[in-house]
Amino acid sequence: MTTPTTRRLDTTDLVARVKAMYEEVALTPEREFHFETGRRLAEHLGYPASDLDAIPPEAIDSFAGVGYFLDLAAISPGEVVLDLGSGSGTDSFLAAVAAGPAGAVVGVDMTPAQLAKATRLAATAGLVNASFLEGYIEHPPVVTGSVDVVISNGVVNLSPDKPAVFRAAAAALRPGGRLALADIVTATPLPEGVTCDAALWAACIGGAAQRDDYLTMIDAAGFAVETVRDNDYRFVSERAAGATATYGVRSISLLARRR
Numbered sequence: 001m002t003t004p005t006t007r008r009l010d011t012t013d014l015v016a017r018v019k020a021m022y023e024e025v026a027l028t029p030e031r032e033f034h035f036e037t038g039r040r041l042a043e044h045l046g047y048p049a050s051d052l053d054a055i056p057p058e059a060i061d062s063f064a065g066v067g068y069f070l071d072l073a074a075i076s077p078g079e080v081v082l083d084l085g086s087g088s089g090t091d092s093f094l095a096a097v098a099a100g101p102a103g104a105v106v107g108v109d110m111t112p113a114q115l116a117k118a119t120r121l122a123a124t125a126g127l128v129n130a131s132f133l134e135g136y137i138e139h140p141p142v143v144t145g146s147v148d149v150v151i152s153n154g155v156v157n158l159s160p161d162k163p164a165v166f167r168a169a170a171a172a173l174r175p176g177g178r179l180a181l182a183d184i185v186t187a188t189p190l191p192e193g194v195t196c197d198a199a200l201w202a203a204c205i206g207g208a209a210q211r212d213d214y215l216t217m218i219d220a221a222g223f224a225v226e227t228v229r230d231n232d233y234r235f236v237s238e239r240a241a242g243a244t245a246t247y248g249v250r251s252i253s254l255l256a257r258r259r
């Protein structure tokens, strides 16, 4: 499905901007972005401190998620997990701890600096069941039907082809497998001035879909949405906060099951 947005947005420029922004998040997380990063954000969103204590602090420094959803994912020992847009690895590492030595986590990301950081941290922390692959979330490099749980945090909003992302998640999952994620949606559809602004897309606002449209895309990909909840997430820059207030930009966490 091609939305009007994808026709007007320069997607090559978008991908370059998203890569540049998240390279900075990996390399210089202390910098100021449109959005918060790091452990304080993770704890504010509901990540249990004791869980965060079990994974590499450097990964958490570059955490740029928008909500907590791992309670919804309820990952069991031995499960295989795919993290779409794994960044520096916070959710992948938490999933790797939950899946244990009999399970496995594969994180997919398109930004080399994020992949390099997550791969280095997995090795130094001995999290040998977590691995990271370069790829796009619209067609992640995994075997069809090989995954128990797909997770993702703050990423699908960045994709100009969200239906392709949800179809890819459904294809990766075994029947009955779960999709658990946090993402940015809006109350009202965003106007062109926002959706054509690649800088606002890269900041996790410009690409946000209207909430009901987002859920419809998940359903259309072959999922039954079971739980949706709102998160207490705020953008920090004035411009981002303005768009948030005007269009009802907010974060949700959800659980869906592959039919």
Ligand SMILES: C[S@@+](CC[C@H](N)C(=O)[O-])C[C@H]1O[C@@H](n2cnc3c(N)ncnc32)[C@H](O)[C@@H]1O
Pocket: 018, 019, 022, 062, 063, 064, 065, 066, 084, 085, 086, 087, 088, 089, 090, 091, 108, 109, 110, 111, 114, 135, 136, 137, 138, 152, 153, 154, 155, 158, 159, 204
């Ligand atoms: C907001 S960050 C979130 C990272 C991580 N999930 C976290 O919570 O810290 C978005 C990540 O998604 C990646 N990304 C964005 N669009 C992507 C795409 N189409 N394919 C693969 N990775 C993508 C970026 O490189 C970045 O690392």
